[in-house]
Amino acid sequence: MDEGTQESGCVGLDRHDLCPDAECCECCGRTSMLRATTFGTSLGVFCASVCATCLVAGRSPRWGVTRVVERVLDHCTHLGITVDQMAVLRAEWA
Ligand SMILES: [Zn+2]
Numbered sequence: 001m002d003e004g005t006q007e008s009g010c011v012g013l014d015r016h017d018l019c020p021d022a023e024c025c026e027c028c029g030r031t032s033m034l035r036a037t038t039f040g041t042s043l044g045v046f047c048a049s050v051c052a053t054c055l056v057a058g059r060s061p062r063w064g065v066t067r068v069v070e071r072v073l074d075h076c077t078h079l080g081i082t083v084d085q086m087a088v089l090r091a092e093w094a
Pocket residue numbers: 025026027028029030050051052053054055
């Protein structure tokens with residue numbers, strides 16, 4: 001890897017087409033109208049499947065810090081980046 005800057009095509013942290021879908025809404029447990037989406041938190045960006053109702057209501061899964069950190073790491077895996085790269089990308093986002 002050289003240090004070539006990626007002007008374009010850098011991984012969008014809010015990308016979720018590579019993320020697996022959960023079987024039920026991670027907010028309310030509903031099993032229909034699910035949609036993978038991403039949530040930005042102070043700990044990082046993670047993906048979760050939520051139902052249309054929760055999505056429209058702007059609900060996000062209410063997880064503890066440990067769970068969120070795990071899911072941030074999972075999402076890095078989905079994107080094929082490291083948590084360090086995510087930190088860099090988040091800094092660029094801000
Ligand atoms: Zn829901």
